[in-house]
Structures are given as C-alpha cells and as structure tokens.
Amino acid sequence: MFFDSDLLMSALRALTPILLAALGGAVCERAGVFNIGLEGMMLMGCFTAVATSWFTGSPWLGVLAAALAAAAYSLILAVGTVTLRGDAVVLGVAMNLLAVGLTSFLLRTIFGVQGTFDDPSLAGLPLVGGFSPLAYLAWAAVVVAALMLSRHVWGLRLRGVGEAPEAAATLGVSPVRYKYAAVLVSGVLCGLAGAQLALGNVTLFSENMTAGRGWIAVVAVMLGRALPFGVLLAALLFGVAEAAGFRLQGLGLPQQATDAAPYVVTLGALFLSTAQRRRRTGRTTGVVS
Amino acid sequence: MARPSTDRIAGALRSPVTFSVLAGLVIGALFLVGTGADPFAAYGAVVTGSLGADGIGATLSTGTSVLGMALALAIPLRAGLINLGGDGQMVLGGIAAAVTGLYSPLPAPLTVVLALLAGITAGAAYAALAALCENRFGVPLLVSSLLLSYPATSFASYLVRYPLKEPGSSLPQTRRLPDGVALPAFGTSTVTFGLVLVVLAAAAYWFADRRTAIGYEIRMTGLNPRFAAYAGVERKGLTLRLMATSGALAGLVGAIGVLSFPYRFLDGSLTAPGYTWTGLTAALLAAAAPLGTVLASFFFAVLQVGGLSMERTTEVPRELTQVLQAIVIVFLAARLSFPRRRRKTAQEPIAQGEFA
Numbered sequence: 001m002f003f004d005s006d007l008l009m010s011a012l013r014a015l016t017p018i019l020l021a022a023l024g025g026a027v028c029e030r031a032g033v034f035n036i037g038l039e040g041m042m043l044m045g046c047f048t049a050v051a052t053s054w055f056t057g058s059p060w061l062g063v064l065a066a067a068l069a070a071a072a073y074s075l076i077l078a079v080g081t082v083t084l085r086g087d088a089v090v091l092g093v094a095m096n097l098l099a100v101g102l103t104s105f106l107l108r109t110i111f112g113v114q115g116t117f118d119d120p121s122l123a124g125l126p127l128v129g130g131f132s133p134l135a136y137l138a139w140a141a142v143v144v145a146a147l148m149l150s151r152h153v154w155g156l157r158l159r160g161v162g163e164a165p166e167a168a169a170t171l172g173v174s175p176v177r178y179k180y181a182a183v184l185v186s187g188v189l190c191g192l193a194g195a196q197l198a199l200g201n202v203t204l205f206s207e208n209m210t211a212g213r214g215w216i217a218v219v220a221v222m223l224g225r226a227l228p229f230g231v232l233l234a235a236l237l238f239g240v241a242e243a244a245g246f247r248l249q250g251l252g253l254p255q256q257a258t259d260a261a262p263y264v265v266t267l268g269a270l271f272l273s274t275a276q277r278r279r280r281t282g283r284t285t286g287v288v289s
Numbered sequence: 290m291a292r293p294s295t296d297r298i299a300g301a302l303r304s305p306v307t308f309s310v311l312a313g314l315v316i317g318a319l320f321l322v323g324t325g326a327d328p329f330a331a332y333g334a335v336v337t338g339s340l341g342a343d344g345i346g347a348t349l350s351t352g353t354s355v356l357g358m359a360l361a362l363a364i365p366l367r368a369g370l371i372n373l374g375g376d377g378q379m380v381l382g383g384i385a386a387a388v389t390g391l392y393s394p395l396p397a398p399l400t401v402v403l404a405l406l407a408g409i410t411a412g413a414a415y416a417a418l419a420a421l422c423e424n425r426f427g428v429p430l431l432v433s434s435l436l437l438s439y440p441a442t443s444f445a446s447y448l449v450r451y452p453l454k455e456p457g458s459s460l461p462q463t464r465r466l467p468d469g470v471a472l473p474a475f476g477t478s479t480v481t482f483g484l485v486l487v488v489l490a491a492a493a494y495w496f497a498d499r500r501t502a503i504g505y506e507i508r509m510t511g512l513n514p515r516f517a518a519y520a521g522v523e524r525k526g527l528t529l530r531l532m533a534t535s536g537a538l539a540g541l542v543g544a545i546g547v548l549s550f551p552y553r554f555l556d557g558s559l560t561a562p563g564y565t566w567t568g569l570t571a572a573l574l575a576a577a578a579p580l581g582t583v584l585a586s587f588f589f590a591v592l593q594v595g596g597l598s599m600e601r602t603t604e605v606p607r608e609l610t611q612v613l614q615a616i617v618i619v620f621l622a623a624r625l626s627f628p629r630r631r632r633k634t635a636q637e638p639i640a641q642g643e644f645a
Contacts, residue, residue, distance in 0.1 A: 080623035101611030
C-alpha cells in the first residue's frame, strides 16, 4: 500500500513547521506586511531552541526561547518596513541571509563545530500520540487564527489595517501598532516552527537546516490566500509531497528526485491556483496578482 | 548651524550606502569584541589576507564568480525584478559545460568555446522558464525563480552521483575534463580568462545601461513600472529578455567554474561558496548600477577571501563575513541613515516591480 496511515502520519509531521510559519506569514499578509523573512526567523528559532535546550536541559525552555528569539529577530522587519518604510522584499531576503550567517557563526563560536551539532544528551520534545506537542499547538493555532481573523474585533481591525490603513487610522485604529503585532506574532510562530524542526522529529541543529521550508511557507500563504484553513491545506500539500518523496525513496528512487519533489509540487499547485484566479484583483500587498 | 566641511562629511555619512557599510563594520567589530578578538587585528587580517600578494589571486578568482552572479542579479533588478534562482541557473550552466567539455569531439579550444556557450544557453533557458511562469501563469518571479532552483540543483546532483559519476571515485564528481579543455589562466595563478569575460559583461552592461534605448527602458521600468507601461514598454517581453540575460550570466559563471580548477563538476562546489547570495547582496548594495555593482562585488570578494585569513590569524569563524554582508543589506533595505530623515525624499524603489 502506498497511501496508508504511516504516510499520513509522516505527512502530518512534515506539515507542522510549514504550517506554523505559514500561519505567521498569513497574519502578516492580512496586516499588509509582506513577510518573506519566514525562513530566517525559523532558522533563528532552530538555533535558539537547540542552544537553550542544551544549556538548560529543558526542551520546553528551548521552545520558549526560540519563540522569544524569533520574535526579537522579527522586530528587524517591523522596524524596517513599518517605521522606516523600507523595502520588505530586500529586507526579508537580507534577514534570511543574516540568519544563515549568524547561526553558522554562533554554532562555531558557542559549540565549536561546523555543519551539524548533534549530541545524545541534547533533550528533544516528547512525543504525544506520535506527534510533538507543537504539532497539536499548530492545529489549534489554525482554529484560533481563523476565529480571530473572522470574528474577533482584533482580527477585524488587523484586516482593516491591511486593506485600508488610512481608513483604519481615521477610525482610531493604529496601523503601526497592529502591523508590529502581526510581525511579532509571525516571529513567535516561526520560532515555534524552528523549535519543532530542531527539537521535534529530530534533535539536532545543522547549518541552514530550514532548507527552503520558510520559502515553501511563503508560497503556502499565497496558495492559501492568507486564510488559516487555506494555509493549512497548502501546508498539507507540502507535507504529503515530502512524505511521498520519502516513501518513493524507500522504493528505490534516488534521493535527489525526492528532495526536489516538494518544490515541484508546490510550484505546480501555484500554477493551478494562480491560473484559476488571475482575473481577480490581488489583495493587500498584491504579491499574487 | 554646521560649518560647510562638517556638513559635507555629514552628507556623505547620510548616504544610505556609506551608512550601511559603516554600520556593518561597527556591528562586526562588536561581534569581534564579543568573541574576544581584537577588531583591528581581525579587520587588518581581512585586508592583508585578501589584497596581499598571497591573497589577491584568490580574491580575483572569487571576484570572478561574485561579479558574474552580481551582474546576473543586477540586470533584472535594474527593472525591479528579483531573480532568486541564480543557484539553479548557475549549476545547470556548470553541468552543461561539463557534459560538453567531456563529450565534444571538437579540438580543445573549440570545445572550450562550445562549453561556455552550452553553459550560457542552459542558464538562459532555465531563467526564461521562470519568466514564463510569471508571464503565463502569474506566479511571481521571486517565487518561481527560487522554487525552480531546487529541482535544478537536485537534478545536477543526481547526474554527478549516478550517470556522470567518475568511475572509481568516492566523490560525487564527473571525470576531469580532457587536457586543454580549460580556460587559460594568468601565469600560475587561479585567475582565469573567465575574469576577462565577466569584466567584459560588466562593460557591456554599463554601455547598455548608459547609452542604449533598452537600457533606458529597463531603468524606467525599475523606477516606475506603470509609467513605463504607459510609455510603451512591453513588460512581459522585457521580463523574458532580462531573465534570459540574467540566466545566461549565471550559466556563464557555472561554466567558468567548471572550466577552471578543479576542471570538473563537483557536486556542491558551485553553490557552497554562496556566490548567488553574495552577488545578490552586491547588486542590492549598488542598487544595480553597473559601476557600483563592480565595486560592491570586489568589496564582498575581499570580505569573503579575507574572512579565511581572519579565521587563521584570530580564530574568529569566517562566517562573520557573511553576517557582515547581510547586516549591510539589512541597514540599506531599511534605508536607515543618520537623523533628519523625516523629510520624505525621492528614493529609488529597488523592488517596486514586485508590488506593482
């Protein structure tokens, strides 16, 4: 059997980090901040999670520290784009590069190793029913984000700020405050995504270990039209592609083919979805036009 | 209130580029102090290690790849398009050059030319594919170029691990190119004729940017896409041509990499040094202006090569130079400058095209 419960389980495991990061990206998108720094924020989360878990012996403190560190890191985006009106694309690319350099630099100065830090005494997250607790948190976050965005006054204001900042300001809603909040939320979620990646299914840190997942999350935001459940479906697509890739590898396909599979599937899905709604006007940052 | 001379200095300091570079160096110095190193000794090692007699060769050969990739990214960037797929285009160019070099029946000098052309064509075709994704399917170029990069590097990696693998070798690499199938080197150095090719490309870019109608159209599109469209610039065609040019240069860099030492395609040897990202950083720092791109590429090549000698003399990891590069661009992107920036100035919208 190719499609069985094992495949579903591994798809759901692969989905978690993407989902967390993509939810963060969706919240930003809704507030009108284009965030392509997800990859870098995740990577900062990965490193902080591993370093903190190693020094304190507690993976939970690692998760907490990852969320805080990535949130602090996300402030670069908030200050740069919201306060200083800088270029979000350039800033996001620079943040991704900075994260790769910074984590590699810290890996060597703190742990004195190059490439991968992997130690048996490094504590990972416990598994509950086959998933790390962060996976359950990710699913809950989808529901919470959906409810907040569609029902709660904060979510409505956030969307208002994203769609018509001047109008929101006229009504006494501070666009700056909401945009900062959205970026910080994305930072926290990306930090959790990084913690899941580094302490969830595996327990190690290696240079550039996010390996394009942040970019997939950016695409998931576009595919899911920045809707929490849409993002969930898009992330699920990636999870299935990654899990199916591993399965095919077991059936003798070379590793390179399976490495490439998620990107090809994501691109294909992006073709289909954008081709379908080309005539509609783009929302907020207008990235998907 | 300020005297003219201090005013001029303050004006130069307020230039975002100067400020970003200075801020990067200052923050780098803080990192150095944090790791217990002497910043002056470390920066001194960067300069002497990269520009001294022992290092200048390495700086120029690294500079060849960095400048090539910087040009590849600068040309579309001038029109507000960001090509993030440089790695894939470069690697396909490299593998195409390697296959041509290994199997071409022509005499060695012609094979070299053919291999360069094969690399250029492969890179151009793959980048054009990303442009088609935007033009025909509406997938933003930023995303399509980046996502296409991963299958390309995986494909090349597969080729050199299985069908093209050197028999008997434990490394994922092709056979060494036949004797004579190589770019001529300057003396005994690692600097090859590739440097000349890349500098010629930079000169051609400068000329096109300054003196030709197409260069004007590109700049106009970058400054104001809507006005350019109104003035009759056909955006889809421009995107396709710019991306093909960009990919051609990336492919050329890949081909140069294969036709220089180690004279073969070794998995990861083109992408691992991060030429694509360094090149992007250089292009961004220069706002894609031709001469600025050359200067910025040289600056980053110095940093990259000097980082190695800094690591040797002060034991500070060379990754610090990567941090420096990124910090420079973070500051530049945020367009931070010294106070008095409240007044809104007409700033060059680097990537406005992505939002339009």
